[in-house]
Amino acid sequence: MSEVIYGGKCKSCGTVSYPRRAVCANCRNESFDRIEIGGEGKVLTYTDVYALAIDYETRYLRLAIVELDDGIRVTGQLLDDDPKLGKRVKSTIGVVREPGDKPIMGLQFVPV
Amino acid sequence: MKPVYIAGAGMTKFGRAEWSLIRLASEASRSALHHADLGEIPVDGVVVANMGAARVNKQTALGSALVDQLALYPAMAEAVENGPASGASAFKVGCQAIASGMADVVLVTGVERMRTVNGLEGTDFVASLSHPEAEYIYGVTLPSLAGMFARLFMDRFGVERKHLAMVAIKNHENATKNPYAHIQQTVTMEGILTLPEAAVNNPPIAAPLHMFDCCPVSDGAASLVLVSEDVAAKLGGPKVRVAGIGQATDTHAVHEREDPTDLKAVRIASEKAFGMAGATPSDVDVVELHDAFTILEIAESEAAGFFPRGEGHLALERGETALDGKLPINPSGGLKAKGHPVGATGVAQLVELVWQLRGEADERQVQNAKTAYACNFGGFGNNVVATVLRREG
Numbered sequence: 001m002s003e004v005i006y007g008g009k010c011k012s013c014g015t016v017s018y019p020r021r022a023v024c025a026n027c028r029n030e031s032f033d034r035i036e037i038g039g040e041g042k043v044l045t046y047t048d049v050y051a052l053a054i055d056y057e058t059r060y061l062r063l064a065i066v067e068l069d070d071g072i073r074v075t076g077q078l079l080d081d082d083p084k085l086g087k088r089v090k091s092t093i094g095v096v097r098e099p100g101d102k103p104i105m106g107l108q109f110v111p112v
Numbered sequence: 113m114k115p116v117y118i119a120g121a122g123m124t125k126f127g128r129a130e131w132s133l134i135r136l137a138s139e140a141s142r143s144a145l146h147h148a149d150l151g152e153i154p155v156d157g158v159v160v161a162n163m164g165a166a167r168v169n170k171q172t173a174l175g176s177a178l179v180d181q182l183a184l185y186p187a188m189a190e191a192v193e194n195g196p197a198s199g200a201s202a203f204k205v206g207c208q209a210i211a212s213g214m215a216d217v218v219l220v221t222g223v224e225r226m227r228t229v230n231g232l233e234g235t236d237f238v239a240s241l242s243h244p245e246a247e248y249i250y251g252v253t254l255p256s257l258a259g260m261f262a263r264l265f266m267d268r269f270g271v272e273r274k275h276l277a278m279v280a281i282k283n284h285e286n287a288t289k290n291p292y293a294h295i296q297q298t299v300t301m302e303g304i305l306t307l308p309e310a311a312v313n314n315p316p317i318a319a320p321l322h323m324f325d326c327c328p329v330s331d332g333a334a335s336l337v338l339v340s341e342d343v344a345a346k347l348g349g350p351k352v353r354v355a356g357i358g359q360a361t362d363t364h365a366v367h368e369r370e371d372p373t374d375l376k377a378v379r380i381a382s383e384k385a386f387g388m389a390g391a392t393p394s395d396v397d398v399v400e401l402h403d404a405f406t407i408l409e410i411a412e413s414e415a416a417g418f419f420p421r422g423e424g425h426l427a428l429e430r431g432e433t434a435l436d437g438k439l440p441i442n443p444s445g446g447l448k449a450k451g452h453p454v455g456a457t458g459v460a461q462l463v464e465l466v467w468q469l470r471g472e473a474d475e476r477q478v479q480n481a482k483t484a485y486a487c488n489f490g491g492f493g494n495n496v497v498a499t500v501l502r503r504e505g
Contacts, residue, residue, distance in 0.1 A: 019246035019365055045267075045372070047259030049318040051326075053236035053251060061251045065260055065367045073367040075247050085267055097249050104249045 003093055005107055007072065008032030016072050038091035040112060041068035046083050055099045066091075066109055076107035088112040113211040116354040117344035118501070120148025120337035121466040123459075126294040126451030128227050129331035133162075133169045137223040138181040140333035140456075144463075145182075145219065148337035149347065155337075156215035158182075158189040161202035161222035162455035164237045168229050178221060188215070195241045196404065197490025198222065199334070199458020200497030204357050206338045216340040222459030223333035234329055238454065241491050243365040255326060257366055257492040258405035259318030265373045265411060266320060269422040273320060277305045278428050279406035280324045280448060286435055287445025289475040290464075294330045294451030325406040330451030334460035350470045355391065355483070356500040358384025366492050378415035378487055381498040385485070386417070389500040393417035396500075397481040398468045399439060400461035402489035403446040409433075412487050413441060416498065435476060443468065443476045458488035462499060469503040 007018035012029035018037050023030055046064035064078040066089060077096055080089065089109040096106035122143025124136055131139065137160060145155075160174040171177070175189030188209075194201035199222035206218040226234050239253040247257075265271060280299055287293035304314040304324045314322045344351055360380035363369055369376065386392055393416065401416070403409035410424040418439060419427045427433060433441040444450045444464035447457060465484035467473045484501045 018368070019243055025363075044367075045260040045264040047256050047263060047318045047320075048316060049251070049253060049256035049259060050315070051235055051253055051255040051317050052232065053239045053248075053253050054232050056251055061256070063250060063252060063256050063260065065372065075250055075252065075365065075367045077250055085263070097251060106249050 003105060005037045005093065006034045007037045009035045018072050018074060037072060037074060038107065039068050039070065040088065040090045041066045043078065043083060043085060043087045043089055044073065045085065046078050055097050064109060074107055076109055079108050079110050114213055115341045116207045116210045117339050117341065118336055118352045118354065118466050119339045119344060119347050119349070120144040121335070121463040122147050123292050123334035123463050124332050125292050126330045126332035126453060129225055133165055133171060133223060133225040134177050134181055136225060136331065136333040137174070137178050137221050140223070140335040141178065141182055141219055141221045144335035144337050150217065150337070153217060153343055153346070155184050155187050155217045155219050157206065157209050157218040158184060158187050159202040159206045159218060159220045160191040161198040161220070161459055162191055162224060163193055163195060163198050164224060164226055164454065167237050168226055174223070194495060195490040196402070196454050197458055197488045197495050197497050198455040199460065200486070200488035200499060201458070203336065203459060203462060203499070204359065204497060207354055207357060210338055210340050216343050218338045219335065220338060220459060221333060221335040222456035224453035224455040225331045226453065227329055227331050231329070246365045254404065254492065255318035255321065258407060259321045261366070261372065261492070262321050262405065262407040265407060268373055269425070271410060271425045273305060274301065275410065275425040275428060276321070276325050276406040277301055279403060279409045280304065282434055283403065283442050283446040283448040286443050286476055287449030290445050290450060293445040293449055294328050295445070295449040299324060321405055321407065327404045327447040327452040330453045332451060332453035332456050332460070334456045334463045336459060336462055336466065351504040352466050352469045353502050353504050354499070355502040356385040356387065356389030358382060358388065358498045360384065360496055362494045364494055375411055375415035375493050377493055377496040378412050378489065378498070381496040382416040382487065385498040385500045389502065391483060391500055395483045396439065396485045398443060398465065398478040398484045399441045400444060400464055400486040401441055401446065402457070402487050403442060403448045404452055404489070406448065408489065409441060409446065412489065416485065416487055435478070440478045443473065443478055458497065461486040461488060462501070465501050469501060
């Protein structure tokens with residue numbers, strides 16, 4: 001069970017891929033340093049989704065795309081009762097899905 | 113490349129099917145083959161489009177299964193899976209077989225039977241196209257990607273919920289003129305937006321998108337018969353030529369796109385299709401767009417080049433995309449009201465356009481349609497196929 005979410009920082013041009021990929025989309029280099037993804041940022045967009053997939057017993061999920069201060073964008077769960085576009089948030093790691101008895105850890109965002 | 117013509121088109125009524133998956137595919141195929149009226153000319157190849165049968169219907173190798181149903185042996189056959197763009201991808205594969213000279217007659221059939229599983233399972237099977245580590249694990253589903261896209265797009269371009277409702281109202285109205293459409297019911301602005309009971313009738317699905325912004329879950333099949341120039345010359349009936357096909361991809365995770373409101377793959381695929389056709393968006397008389405969510409009809413109408421960026425909702429408001437407007441969009445009712453059996457959709461869009469170009473669309477006929485365009489939007493915009501069809505003669 002991972003407590004850290006990783007991206008890949010291209011060893012050649014420094015571009016961060018999140019999610020990680022085999023080849024850098026900027027310079028086509030194939031080697032990366034693993035870097036931790038997270039920190040503070042702002043809500044780029046969000047939704048309350050009621051059309052849920054399997055593994056959830058809640059009525060809806062609040063999901064967001066967050067632009068972190070280092071420019072990396074991520075998709076995660078937004079734990080905020082008063083969401084707004086552009087609002088400052090910071091990342092935490094929590095259980096984002098529980099298929100069977102195997103919890104999956106991922107990015108969650110709370111107001112700063 | 114050799115020219116490719118579409119000699120026949122057919123489909124089943126979309127909705128909740130009593131038939132098996134392969135019966136659906138077989139009925140649509142028979143209808144298209146009768147429409148083409150090939151006589152003694154043999155079918156050389158079969159391409160089936162489908163997304164979920166391996167998981168939802170526990171059936172694979174659908175190309176072989178359909179050949180057997182239709183007794184088309186020894187025709188070559190395969191199935192194509194490309195998410196919600198499976199239909200137009202299979203069509204492209206069929207066109208390539210004829211354009212390369214490998215085949216003279218190819219049957220392309222898209223089919224999906226997804227109402228056999230419950231809603232959660234159905235939503236999950238489609239959500240499996242999202243990025244497994246960066247999207248899916250968070251509970252991302254297609255409606256959630258559309259909801260996040262809609263909020264950003266609406267904020268940036270001044271699109272309001274009333275504009276989304278206008279798409280739904282138009283497409284539901286068009287679907288009442290289409291006997292193959294899943295939903296045969298008109299909706300009103302009052303009923304889905306402005307009256308107090310609209311909050312109950314039209315609950316949120318992925319805010320700001322509500323139920324009437326989302327396509328239904330449908331079963332169904334659609335089929336086309338593609339032929340070479342030689343075969344087309346032997347057959348009677350109007351000639352519909354495949355003028356251009358374009359396909360483009362984009363990042364798997366939506367958040368990685370430089371501007372997440374820019375449907376770049378739609379733009380590039382459309383430019384390629386128009387380039388191949390030697391045409392421009394202003395030449396087009398009738399359009400089928402991939403309105404799995406109302407916001408997508410507006411956004412795609414811009415990205416495909418029909419309206420300037422940020423002005424698709426204004427053209428809609430002016431009635432330009434209505435059945436009697438300057439550029440009718442989704443005369444079939446679109447995914448919104450005709451329904452969205454995922455693997456069948458890309459083929460069904462082209463079935464409608466073939467009928468339109470042949471003047472066979474009855475009550476929803478766009479007068480004198482000569483050039484048609486379709487956008488089949490796969491993933492959440494990470495794999496798009498655009499097609500331009502033209503009537504000859």
